[in-house]
Amino acid sequence: MGETVRELCFDGTAEGCGMSVKLKYGDIALGADDRATAVSHSAEVFCDLSKIPYGTDDAYIYAALESGLWALDGSVKVRRNEVIPFWSAEISDENGDFSTVPSIAVTLSQQISSSGITIIASGDCLPSKIRLRWMRGAASLETMEIVPSENQIICNHAVENYDGLVVEILGTALPFRRARIDCIMFGINRTFTRETLSAVQIIQEIDPSSRMLAAGILDFDVFEKNVDFIFQRKQVVTAYDGDRLMGVFYLKEADRNTVSRYGIECTDIIGLMDDEPYPDTVFQGVTAYEAAAQICRRSTVYMDDGLKSIPISGILKGKSYRQALQQLCLSICAVATTWGTDGIIIRSLPELGDAEELNEDRIRVDASMKKRDIITMVRVTSHSYSRTGSGTPIRINGEDWYDTEAVVSIVNPDTSEQDQNNVIEVKDGTLISPERAGIVADHIMQHGRKRGSMNFKFRLDSESIGDAVSVVTPWNTRVTGHIVKASIVLSGIMVSDTEVVG
Amino acid sequence: MNIFRYSDGVLTSDMVPVCEKGTVCYDLPARYIGGIIGYGDEVLDFVTYRTAEDVQRVKDIKAKIIAGTATQTERAEFLAGMIGYYGASDMNRVEYNVSRIVQFYIDIKAYIESFSALSEVELEYDLIPHFNSSVLSVTVKTDWKMADIPTNAHSVRYANNAKVFRKTDINFVRTAVPSSLDKLTFNSANAIEQELKNAYEAAIAFRNAAETAIVSAKSNYIFSGEIYGGEYQ
Numbered sequence: 001m002g003e004t005v006r007e008l009c010f011d012g013t014a015e016g017c018g019m020s021v022k023l024k025y026g027d028i029a030l031g032a033d034d035r036a037t038a039v040s041h042s043a044e045v046f047c048d049l050s051k052i053p054y055g056t057d058d059a060y061i062y063a064a065l066e067s068g069l070w071a072l073d074g075s076v077k078v079r080r081n082e083v084i085p086f087w088s089a090e091i092s093d094e095n096g097d098f099s100t101v102p103s104i105a106v107t108l109s110q111q112i113s114s115s116g117i118t119i120i121a122s123g124d125c126l127p128s129k130i131r132l133r134w135m136r137g138a139a140s141l142e143t144m145e146i147v148p149s150e151n152q153i154i155c156n157h158a159v160e161n162y163d164g165l166v167v168e169i170l171g172t173a174l175p176f177r178r179a180r181i182d183c184i185m186f187g188i189n190r191t192f193t194r195e196t197l198s199a200v201q202i203i204q205e206i207d208p209s210s211r212m213l214a215a216g217i218l219d220f221d222v223f224e225k226n227v228d229f230i231f232q233r234k235q236v237v238t239a240y241d242g243d244r245l246m247g248v249f250y251l252k253e254a255d256r257n258t259v260s261r262y263g264i265e266c267t268d269i270i271g272l273m274d275d276e277p278y279p280d281t282v283f284q285g286v287t288a289y290e291a292a293a294q295i296c297r298r299s300t301v302y303m304d305d306g307l308k309s310i311p312i313s314g315i316l317k318g319k320s321y322r323q324a325l326q327q328l329c330l331s332i333c334a335v336a337t338t339w340g341t342d343g344i345i346i347r348s349l350p351e352l353g354d355a356e357e358l359n360e361d362r363i364r365v366d367a368s369m370k371k372r373d374i375i376t377m378v379r380v381t382s383h384s385y386s387r388t389g390s391g392t393p394i395r396i397n398g399e400d401w402y403d404t405e406a407v408v409s410i411v412n413p414d415t416s417e418q419d420q421n422n423v424i425e426v427k428d429g430t431l432i433s434p435e436r437a438g439i440v441a442d443h444i445m446q447h448g449r450k451r452g453s454m455n456f457k458f459r460l461d462s463e464s465i466g467d468a469v470s471v472v473t474p475w476n477t478r479v480t481g482h483i484v485k486a487s488i489v490l491s492g493i494m495v496s497d498t499e500v501v502g
Numbered sequence: 503m504n505i506f507r508y509s510d511g512v513l514t515s516d517m518v519p520v521c522e523k524g525t526v527c528y529d530l531p532a533r534y535i536g537g538i539i540g541y542g543d544e545v546l547d548f549v550t551y552r553t554a555e556d557v558q559r560v561k562d563i564k565a566k567i568i569a570g571t572a573t574q575t576e577r578a579e580f581l582a583g584m585i586g587y588y589g590a591s592d593m594n595r596v597e598y599n600v601s602r603i604v605q606f607y608i609d610i611k612a613y614i615e616s617f618s619a620l621s622e623v624e625l626e627y628d629l630i631p632h633f634n635s636s637v638l639s640v641t642v643k644t645d646w647k648m649a650d651i652p653t654n655a656h657s658v659r660y661a662n663n664a665k666v667f668r669k670t671d672i673n674f675v676r677t678a679v680p681s682s683l684d685k686l687t688f689n690s691a692n693a694i695e696q697e698l699k700n701a702y703e704a705a706i707a708f709r710n711a712a713e714t715a716i717v718s719a720k721s722n723y724i725f726s727g728e729i730y731g732g733e734y735q
Binding site for chain 2: 044062063064065066067068069070071072073074075076077078079080091094124126173174175176
């Protein structure tokens with residue numbers, strides 16, 4: 001799939017290409033930030049050294065009266081209560097030297113290995129030289145000095161099984177400057193571009209009926225001779241089309257095929273949510289947004305406004321976080337995706353009347369059409385939980401709950417007597433309350449009635465998974481539906497192998 | 503020698519003017535002799551002429567210092583202080599000037615009122631400052647050092663100080679003084695000092711107008727016994 005297109009851009013020039021693939025890979029020792037404690041005796045009193053392992057998103061230069069720092073170009077902010085990880089209390093002298101070298105000592109609660117260290121020096125305060133000392137207990141394992149040339153200071157040096165790091169700022173590149181360090185990362189953020197990448201593919205999928213929740217996938221190969229990667233599960237890989245964020249993924253598996261070739265498989269946060277069991281929970285009097293925030297606790301939730309206030313009641317027991325999210329989506333008739341975001345988008349699918357027409361010049365070869373079996377009926381079981389009742393109770397946090405079930409059925413009006421019985425049965429939607437059951441059944445039926453499925457390849461622009469599009473078929477008819485699957489080859493032109501159901 | 507102590511706010515007998523024909527003479531503090539212009543020498547130069555090129559010049563030299571390609575002259579220029587960035591000397595100058603001009607306004611008001619009273623000249627309404635000196639109450643910090651980090655409170659106070667003279671009835675051309683030093687530009691930095699300069703120069707003009715009016719009125723006084731029969735018609 002997409003071989004021709006990929007080769008065109010990999011071997012050609014960037015001119016005329018609609019996008020350029022870029023993968024930012026956090027080759028960072030997992031969990032090191034949470035295990036790290038930074039201490040310094042040379043920091044300004046307002047510094048918060050606990051932020052050193054995490055850094056700040058704040059790239060501003062803050063006003064101070066050091067020589068030449070406060071540029072009068074409108075870029076310098078006066079500090080209010082912003083978190084400053086580390087500013088040295090002392091200012092360097094005319095030659096950029098300190099009388100007492102500022103240092104930060106980071107201890108780790110357990111040993112880690114990393115392929116390098118990244119230090120982010122703040123704004124206008126480039127150190128002239130930094131000394132790094134890796135520690136194991138009180139013993140110094142290795143020492144290295146770096147002369148930085150930019151604020152992101154990368155030390156490409158793999159060290160294994162250390163539990164401490166001492167960073168000394170030996171001087172500043174400019175005279176009369178504080179040492180300012182925003183972040184010390186136990187690893188290196190690397191950016192892979194088309195020069196080192198091949199076979200980059202993203203697959204995103206949704207189930208419009210909300211009965212399934214697919215995880216996004218990113219696969220790629222890296223060719224790199226000069227770096228020994230320590231690929232670790234759950235390391236972050238962020239995919240970009242030029243500057244456009246395509247998605248955030250987490251390393252699942254890495255194979256070293258040759259000395260210089262690595263094959264990488266990643267999943268998105270939804271895939272990662274499979275790994276952890278969701279605590280047994282009773283939802284009562286919470287909104288869909290509150291429930292989503294609980295379930296997607298490590299991600300920002302971007303939810304359609306129309307969904308946010310839907311009341312959620314029910315029980316989740318013995319589920320993973322991903323299953324919990326799927327249950328929530330089912331009860332509010334929504335889909336969840338990580339397409340083009342750093343969080344999780346929970347949305348309703350748009351009406352088909354608003355479908356975007358894809359022009360023929362964007363549609364490529366390989367279109368095919370198929371008809372799915374007709375669905376004759378949808379049956380949804382609702383669940384109502386109370387503290388009293390009969391049958392086997394469900395024990396949640398020491399409390400017994402009793403489930404009262406009810407069934408709502410909807411028959412497909414498009415069916416005839418000749419149609420084979422094909423019933424969609426939803427029994428285990430434990431967040432589907434009696435008030436929601438009819439809505440959910442109708443929602444499933446609405447999507448079940450869309451039987452046409454078209455697979456085609458088109459040049460992706462601003463479309464997103466779940467969008468309504470109208471596509472001309474090769475036989476000059478038109479299919480209107482939602483994009484339910486996109487398999488994107490990231491190359492010179494972003495081509496999506498797409499499935500539209502309509 | 504009689505000392506006219508305006509800051510005391512009390513007129514004492516030693517402040518009785520000594521008048522001679524056609525002139526008005528008082529024993530005044532030295533800074534008032536010859537007008538308040540002498541006093542104005544205590545105001546530091548206002549830097550109102552920063553440009554985008556000045557800002558760029560700082561960036562260029564910094565880049566060269568970091569790259570190790572700056573000449574000795576460029577390095578010396580950087581170390582000597584450049585107007586394309588804001589530093590301790592800028593803040594000290596502005597804060598000092600604010601304090602001096604505040605005192606200048608208070609003194610001018612007292613001076614004109616007292617001069618008018620002592621010379622028994624009733625000045626026109628517009629020639630007398632009517633503001634209450636308490637509106638010019640400001641806090642200043644004039645010991646900024648390179649190691650200091652201005653806070654937001656400092657920044658707001660600093661910018662508000664530059665606008666304090668708007669509370670008086672001495673009119674001057676106002677400028678686009680920012681509400682704080684956050685994201686300060688060269689234009690805003692210029693505006694702060696231009697506002698102070700305008701306020702200061704307006705006060706001088708005000709004082710001169712009042713003084714001229716008093717001197718003019720006194721020189722037209724007819725003193726007792728001066729006119730003889732047939733001389734005045």
